[in-house]
Amino acid sequence: MLSEKLLAKLNDQMNYEFYSSQVYLAMAAYCSSESFDGFANFFIMQSEEEKYHGMKIFHFINTLGKRALVSGMGNPQNEYGSLLDAFEHSFEHEQTVTKRIYELSDIAWDEREHATINFLKWFIDEQVEEEATFDSIIQKLRRIDNDSNAFYMLDAELAKRTFTPPASEA
Numbered sequence: 001m002l003s004e005k006l007l008a009k010l011n012d013q014m015n016y017e018f019y020s021s022q023v024y025l026a027m028a029a030y031c032s033s034e035s036f037d038g039f040a041n042f043f044i045m046q047s048e049e050e051k052y053h054g055m056k057i058f059h060f061i062n063t064l065g066k067r068a069l070v071s072g073m074g075n076p077q078n079e080y081g082s083l084l085d086a087f088e089h090s091f092e093h094e095q096t097v098t099k100r101i102y103e104l105s106d107i108a109w110d111e112r113e114h115a116t117i118n119f120l121k122w123f124i125d126e127q128v129e130e131e132a133t134f135d136s137i138i139q140k141l142r143r144i145d146n147d148s149n150a151f152y153m154l155d156a157e158l159a160k161r162t163f164t165p166p167a168s169e170a
Contacts, residue, residue, distance in 0.1 A: 003113070015073055028041075041161060094130045
């Protein structure tokens, strides 16, 4: 059974996931304004994924017979010095998300709340993937530097990104 402390932290994380969706949408708007259409698509898909994460927590809370409470988290950053700057901010953001998920998991472990422990394992695995994805793109951007052909190829690659929630979890 969820304690009030764990429920409050789950609600907080749910809202942080929704905030994360806005963070990535703001990054997409920045990219779009700079005509980085493939990068904008990447961030739009990331925004959709974060919204999905928030809804995953929303449904988990409700499934346990508790109430999901939606609240705002403030305005996301909208200006970036460069594309690399935006990706470095996104990587830092994902590291914060990982820390938050670990803190949630620690509380669930301390309280021996096994359903939540099991539920959070998916998010832990997801965060490994998220951080690796952003780190990889940052490394590519640093290698590309001023190579416009390589930049164009990466932009075209990211334009192909899609997001479809898994059928079993939609």
